[in-house]
Amino acid sequence: MTTAEDRWLIAGLGNPTRWFAGTRHNAGFLVVDRLAERHGARFRRHGLRSRVAEIEIGGRQVVLAKPQLFINLSGRPVAALLRRHGIPVDRLLVVQDDLDFPFGVARLKRGGGPAGHNGARSINAALRTRDYLRLRFGLGRPPKGTTVGSFVLAAFTPEEQQTLPTLLDRCADAVETLVTAGLGRAQSELNGAGAPRR
Known part of the structure; x- marks a missing residue:
């Protein structure tokens, strides 16, 4: 029988629609x-304003989710998915972009403030706690003369796109390690790569 401790919710943040x-x-x-993709799963529409795929990692049930409200409203669908699947908050991992780390650096941590990220702020408010896990995918700071909004809503540069598959694999590796071996092991593998830890 699958218990709550065997289930995870991995919520990737983003904006819906092809634009x-x-x-x-x-x-x-x-x-x-x-x-x-690694686990041969496909996303399907979920009644809780998300697209969801279910996979198994190391014998544990993992719900992958892409909330389909805009990123600054991510909290409501994330909270609803936790309730629907009976997953405790300490088995929630939110994957988000982060301007505080350069491109090519990703970090895993538990808790912390939103640091200007409206998706994280929405989730904190909906859950009434910060005590969940976050994987922060570094974007770096916008170039001089470029606003934050236009920077984050632009495509990756051709140079970044060459590196992107490797970075995505590294993040996916970290998620799998988190589920099977715990936060400490996943942090040592992921946080040891790239720029010094902040």
């Missing part, structure tokens, strides 16, 4: 897409 596909702000979608 935003492949943009930097949709890095969370890209990571869960990679996990679904």
Whole structure:
């Protein structure tokens, strides 16, 4: 019998519709897409305003989700999915883009403030806690003269696109390690790559 401790929700953040596909702000979608691809799963529409795929990692049931409200409203579908699947908050991993780390760096942590990310702020408010796991996918800072909004809603540069598959695989590896071996092991593998830990 599957218990709550055996179930995970991996929620990748992004904006729905084809207009935003492949943009930097949709890095969370890209990571869960990679996990679904690895495990031969396909996303389907869910009544809780999400697209969902279910996979198994190390004998544990994992729900992959892409909330289909805009990113700053991610909290409602994430909270609804936790309730529907009976998953505790400490088995929630949110995958999001992050301007505080350079492109090519990703970090895993539990808790913390939203640091200006409206998706994380929405989830904190909906869950009334920050005590969930976050995988932050570094984008770096916008170039001088470029606003944050236009930067995150733009496509990755051709140079970034060459590296992107490797980064997505590294993040997918970290998620699988998190589920099977715990946060400490996953952090040591993921946080040890790229720039110094912040």
